[in-house]
Amino acid sequence: MQTLAPADGDSGPDKTPGGMPTGADTPLRLPVALGLAVVAGLALLVAFPLYGLWWTAPIGVALMAVAVRGRRLRAGFGLGLVTGAVFFGPLLAWTNLHVGYAPWILLTLFQATYLGLLGMALAWLSPFARHRPWVWPAGIALLWVAQEALRDRAPFGGFPWGRLAFSQADAPTLALAGYGGAPLVTFAVAAAGGLLAYALGQAVGARAWTRAAAATGGALAVVLVGLVLPTTTPDGRAVTVAVVQGNVPRLGLDFNAQRQAVLNNHVAATMALADKVRAGQVKQPDLVVWPENASDIDPLRNPGAADAINTAARAINAPILVGAVLSGPEQGQSRNAGIVWPADLAPGTRPEQMYLKQHPVPFAEYLPLRPIVEPLAQAITNQAKLLRTDFVAGTAPGVLTLGPAKVGDVICFEVAYDDVVRDTVRAGAQLLAVQTNNATFDESEAMQQMAMVRLRAVEHGRDSLMASTVGVSGFVTSDGNVHDASGFNTDAVLVRDLHLGSGTTPATSLGPWPEYLLTLAALALLVAAGVARRRRPAPVEDTGQAASA
Known part of the structure; x- marks a missing residue:
């Protein structure tokens, strides 16, 4: 009589004490x-x-x-x-x-x-x-x-x-x-x-x-x-943080074509906040955070954009973390940056602190293997004009000093990467700021991203925030709870006290x-x-x- 081992190479099904197969390991139909x-x-x-x-x-x-x-x-x-x-x-x-x-x-x-x-x-x-x-x-x-x-x-x-x-x-x-x-x-x-x-x-x-x-x-x-x-609860002083969500004229991939309007929206919202501060309706912020792409006009090369941001910073009397797209350093290259814009920037000078996004998104912010991939990408997206510039990656964690706080800047999808956020906290960040632009996506993507911010806040014991061009923006305390969340595809200005953290969680240490x-x-x-x-x-x-x- 022929005896065969089971086809998958195991030793046969489990047996009850009476020797009958249990069926627990039998593959389903x-x-x-x-x-x-x-x-x-x-x-x-x-x-x-x-x-x-x-x-x-x-x-x-x-x-x-x-x-x-x-x-x-x-x-x-x-x-x-x-x-x-x-x-x-x-x-x-x-x-x-x-x-x-x-x-x-x-x-x-x-x-x-x-x-x-x-x-x-x-x-x-x-x-x-x-x-x-x-x-x-x-x-x-x-x-x-x-x-x-x-x-x-x-x-x-x-x-x-x-x-x-x-x-x-x-x-x-x-x-x-x-x-x-x-x-x-x-x-x-x-x-x-x-x-x-x-x-x-x-x-x-x-x-x-x-x-x-x-x-x-x-x-x-x-x-x-x-x-x-x-x-872990942050043990440091409280600072007042303002998040400006300026919104865009319309959602879509033509976001860059609207860049002057988007910058104007963020300047105008910050000026309106300054009016409320002077009227005693809102607490004076220690720092202000604008989202990614708040200025797609390079303010380090365009005097008009620089003047507009200067006006907003002086009016609110606080440093602004400006999400900006910078040209260069070489032809056909750009940089996705968070720039600290002081309220007292001297005329004719440039800001001294900036963070360059370390993890540009392949096929969205740059094309890997461009000679091979570019023709295919143009064929399947029908958006050839969007593929001409590669974003250059930064090389250092985004720890920036804004007033009394050392802010850990994380740009958009970087919040999904363990090492980017962890390195920022280890480099001295006392609170986390996620700058993002959801103008080419929808509310579900924004909420998925907010869930990541909530996990990072708990992971590293840091109060955090997400600042978006169109939403959802909001504050996240170190217990993972969301506060003052904005709506999607609308303008909003959010102000809240957050606490600075200096402790280290086991996750950060490990x-x-x-x-x-x-x-x-x-x-x-x-x-x-x-x-x-x-x-x-x-x-x-x-x-x-x-x-x-």
Whole structure:
């Protein structure tokens, strides 16, 4: 009689004491698995703003894991890809508002590929986890962190949008950011999902209700552990900060064509604030923050723009952090900058402090491999005129002195990158200012970005703010709560006291090490799973002689 080893290389299904298969590790029928993959993507999606149902993130993790468990590698990849497409497509829909569908579809599929790789890795791991109950939930959590670590870095510096951690701004798990940053928050969410996946297997497949209940309780404990963790509170003096959201005449990619009107809007709003200060209606600010692209006319080269900003700074009698686009340093290059504009700038002199954005966005602010990519980019975006200038990256953290405060300047998408924000705090930032321009996107993108600001505030124990051209602007205290948030696509001036911080959270001190260690653990599990596969028993060849019953 012919005896064959299982096709996936494991040692067969778990058995009850009576020797019957439990069914906990039996792959689902493909139509069922495909349906679960779709629902997993939807569950991940609604965890993020504008929906904000943070508790669905672990459910999405669990459903994807259940869908791929016990499958061949290519099936695991395909199911993960489906989950990724369903998740990233709507999440990143704001990228298609003004450049057409092709870039959005390409970005969606590219990001979904990482979840495909995750699905493949989970399928690879599942035979190893068959007789090791702890491996499955732990492996799910570790592999999610590893997947995000790769996606956040490759290629061209990565694209961290859609990290599990960024869905947790309203969740108890947010407190974990202060202890291990975004990677620890992702690990906790995925660990809760892994425990739910294990519970589903035990309940539905094995009918092991006690183990299913224990795993579900464990998932709940992981999600709620943040309720007992303290957050770091800034210990310094209070400073009064004003955020000016000047708005734009109209949303869209022709934002640069409106640059004089946009600058005028921010000057006028600051002048109006100065009138209210003189009338005693508003407290005198210690510093003012304008958003990214508040002056797309280079004020270091254009006397008219410089005079307008000078007028606003003198009127408000406080330094202004001006988001500006600077020409050069060479032909065909630009710089995305935050410039400290003093109220007492002497005539004919230039501001001395500025921050240059360190992480320009590939394909939006510069074209990598330009000779190859430019013809393709022009063909799929139909926006050739937007592709002629590359933004040059800065090389130093954005710690700027504005009045009594050392402000950590972070520009737009940089808030998604752990190292950019962490290096800014380590360099001495007492509060964080995120300058952004959402004029080419929509409210969902702005709210997703605000969720990142909330995580960074908790991660580093710093009061923070987001200043946008069109919204959403607002203040975030170090506990992650948002205050005085503006509306979208409107003008607003916000004034609030924030506290300066000098302390260091465990996350700031540990830096990237939690992510490194969790990723190494994930790789070790994959290697162990590979070794176990190589040691599987070889199939017994059929010799043509039937074994006796």
